[in-house]
Amino acid sequence: MMSNLDRISARRDVRRAASLLAAPLLWLLGIYIGALAILFLTSFYTVDSFTNQVIHEFTFQNFIDVFTDHAYLNATLRTLGVAVSVTLVCAFLAIPMAFYMARIASPARRPFLVALVLTPLWASYLVKVYSWRTMLTPESGVIAWLLHPFDVQSPGYGIVGVIITLSYLWLPYMVLPIYSGLERLPSSLLDASADLGASTLQTMRDVVLPNVKPAVIAGSVFTFSLSLGDYITVQIVGGKNQMLGNVVYQNFSLNLPFAAAVASIPVVIMVVYLAMIRRTGALENL
Amino acid sequence: MAAISLAGLTKSFGDVTAVDHINLDILPGEFITLLGPSGSGKTTVLRMIAGFETPSAGTINLDGVDVTMVPANQRDVNTVFQDYALFPHMSVQENVEYGLKVKKVAKAQRRARALEALESVALGEYASRKPSQLSGGQRQRVALARALVNRPKVLLLDEPLGALDLKLRQQMQFELKTLQRNTGITFVFVTHDQEEALVMSDRIVVFNAGRIEQVGTPQDIYEHPLTEFVSEFVGTSNVFSGAQAQSLSGGLDRFSVRPEKIEINSAVTHEITAQGKLKDIEYLGPLIRYVVDVDGQHVIVLSQNDEQNSKDLANHIGHAVTVSWRRDAMQVVT
Numbered sequence: 001m002m003s004n005l006d007r008i009s010a011r012r013d014v015r016r017a018a019s020l021l022a023a024p025l026l027w028l029l030g031i032y033i034g035a036l037a038i039l040f041l042t043s044f045y046t047v048d049s050f051t052n053q054v055i056h057e058f059t060f061q062n063f064i065d066v067f068t069d070h071a072y073l074n075a076t077l078r079t080l081g082v083a084v085s086v087t088l089v090c091a092f093l094a095i096p097m098a099f100y101m102a103r104i105a106s107p108a109r110r111p112f113l114v115a116l117v118l119t120p121l122w123a124s125y126l127v128k129v130y131s132w133r134t135m136l137t138p139e140s141g142v143i144a145w146l147l148h149p150f151d152v153q154s155p156g157y158g159i160v161g162v163i164i165t166l167s168y169l170w171l172p173y174m175v176l177p178i179y180s181g182l183e184r185l186p187s188s189l190l191d192a193s194a195d196l197g198a199s200t201l202q203t204m205r206d207v208v209l210p211n212v213k214p215a216v217i218a219g220s221v222f223t224f225s226l227s228l229g230d231y232i233t234v235q236i237v238g239g240k241n242q243m244l245g246n247v248v249y250q251n252f253s254l255n256l257p258f259a260a261a262v263a264s265i266p267v268v269i270m271v272v273y274l275a276m277i278r279r280t281g282a283l284e285n286l
Numbered sequence: 287m288a289a290i291s292l293a294g295l296t297k298s299f300g301d302v303t304a305v306d307h308i309n310l311d312i313l314p315g316e317f318i319t320l321l322g323p324s325g326s327g328k329t330t331v332l333r334m335i336a337g338f339e340t341p342s343a344g345t346i347n348l349d350g351v352d353v354t355m356v357p358a359n360q361r362d363v364n365t366v367f368q369d370y371a372l373f374p375h376m377s378v379q380e381n382v383e384y385g386l387k388v389k390k391v392a393k394a395q396r397r398a399r400a401l402e403a404l405e406s407v408a409l410g411e412y413a414s415r416k417p418s419q420l421s422g423g424q425r426q427r428v429a430l431a432r433a434l435v436n437r438p439k440v441l442l443l444d445e446p447l448g449a450l451d452l453k454l455r456q457q458m459q460f461e462l463k464t465l466q467r468n469t470g471i472t473f474v475f476v477t478h479d480q481e482e483a484l485v486m487s488d489r490i491v492v493f494n495a496g497r498i499e500q501v502g503t504p505q506d507i508y509e510h511p512l513t514e515f516v517s518e519f520v521g522t523s524n525v526f527s528g529a530q531a532q533s534l535s536g537g538l539d540r541f542s543v544r545p546e547k548i549e550i551n552s553a554v555t556h557e558i559t560a561q562g563k564l565k566d567i568e569y570l571g572p573l574i575r576y577v578v579d580v581d582g583q584h585v586i587v588l589s590q591n592d593e594q595n596s597k598d599l600a601n602h603i604g605h606a607v608t609v610s611w612r613r614d615a616m617q618v619v620t
Binding site: 186188189191192193194195196197198199202206207210211 | 333336337338357358359360363364365367368369371372373374375384385388389432433436
């Protein structure tokens with residue numbers, strides 16, 4: 001039973017919480033959710049083909065165009081493929097890196113290693129992508145020079161280049177959640193596994209990986225969504241390939257409703273992705 | 287042959303010597319307790335026997351075989367961890383089966399053995415639960431089943447009862463002791479709880495600052511502590527030293543007397559008597575605890591709860607009393 005006094009103090013708590021949260025909530029609702037709502041709404045409008053003015057008439061035409069035109073469908077699949085590949089490459093690189101940082105390196109060196117992983121984030125995005133452009137230059141780039149003795153060609157500018165560059169860009173976002181997941185893993189679990197006769201590899205497979213899975217999924221939310229929305233990297237190192245972001249960018253001024261329809265695709269993919277991983281408990285790891 | 291033989295075992299972490307030249311033989315089928323305050327090196331010794339730490343010097347023999355450099359996963363010992371260390375993503379059954387699984391025991395057989403082990407700790411019905419769905423005491427039993435299902439020659443227990451409440455702890459002490467007697471497995475038990483050590487062990491090894499202070503049966507350790515540390519860490523003691531010790535005992539430099547061996551204002555006075563002033567009386571239920579000031583030394587006396595006697599003495603606080611004990615109650619300590 002709540003006494004009157006409790007009720008008053010509860011009411012006061014609500015009021016205090018409201019006054020604290022009002023500004024961020026307004027930001028979230030108005031600028032974030034509101035903008036998304038308008039994006040969806042706009043995607044059902046159309047434009048006057050002479051004036052490029054948005055006509056507020058409800059139509060599914062934009063979506064029909066997106067899903068029937070092979071160019072757009074291919075861009076969607078390519079974008080999805082790049083996002084999945086980047087996520088896999090990042091996970092593949094980040095797990096051993098994070099394991100070294102959290103489990104093998106001495107505790108005194110760990111903050112230094114974390115800082116080291118973060119250093120690429122201090123440099124400008126464009127600088128990093130243009131460095132990769134230089135390195136990926138066919139025939140004369142550093143990559144071509146490195147691969148030459150093995151008789152392998154540089155991937156040059158194209159989808160592989162995009163995957164390499166994006167993997168480099170988003171790797172820290174994968175390393176950090178896995179690092180913190182591994183650091184939280186009680187070392188007694190590793191001892192227990194060895195104690196029961198498991199080799200290092202078996203311990204990795206049976207104990208470490210299942211326990212960092214939520215952290216890997218948390219990291220994948222970053223690498224996947226960041227890759228899904230990227231359109232600059234693909235312009236710089238992607239050759240003639242287009243991703244969904246480029247389609248949005250090109251249609252932005254000509255046909256805003258169509259651009260909105262294309263822009264909704266990654267949002268929908270992301271919502272589906274988040275819904276899929278919700279049951280793994282990984283979202284509590286973010 | 288000793289089940290475990292430690293020779294010159296030493297472990298340093300940087301400048302800190304956690305374990306300093308330990309020599310110890312543990313007999314097959316023995317329940318041996320490594321007892322000491324935290325930081326005394328007892329857990330480090332256990333971890334070296336398990337193979338989780340590599341000794342800085344010295345050797346470890348299991349059944350006569352030098353295993354000093356053998357990795358943990360190839361040693362025929364199993365451990366029950368202080369935090370139980372159950373795998374959170376596996377069910378109770380999978381946890382218990384894991385050791386058999388990595389040893390490639392056939393599936394049907396390891397199922398049966400795991401279930402049998404779980405039933406032996408009365409957790410047969412919990413096989414499909416996750417560890418997080420169990421209480422502390424139940425997790426403890428799963429950890430025990432997970433270790434015992436491998437039928438190790440030696441079971442290492444690292445303060446396994448520390449996280450349990452008193453009632454449950456006492457029950458588990460009894461169950462562990464029974465289990466050890468029935469299986470004949472050598473138990474190496476680490477604890478900082480001297481009472482637990484006295485109750486459970488065949489032999490106790492008292493650790494202090496990385497060294498062994500004394501090894502002996504619970505009676506040995508309690509009745510005949512060799513050092514002041516042992517006399518005060520295991521039970522409580524009145525340690526007398528210097529001129530006071532000499533005049534009381536007639537020649538001993540330093541000795542200890544257990545509080546329950548001292549009598550206060552008794553009808554029969556024993557060989558050693560001292561005059562003092564009664565400072566305090568504490569009521570402990572079955573026992574009464576007196577504090578007597580003998581020439582500036584606080585002497586603790588424990589007596590059976592004799593209601594009349596304690597009532598009489600209650601009026602004596604601040605007054606002179608006589609304490610006395612038998613000559614053979616005194617134990618020379620260093």
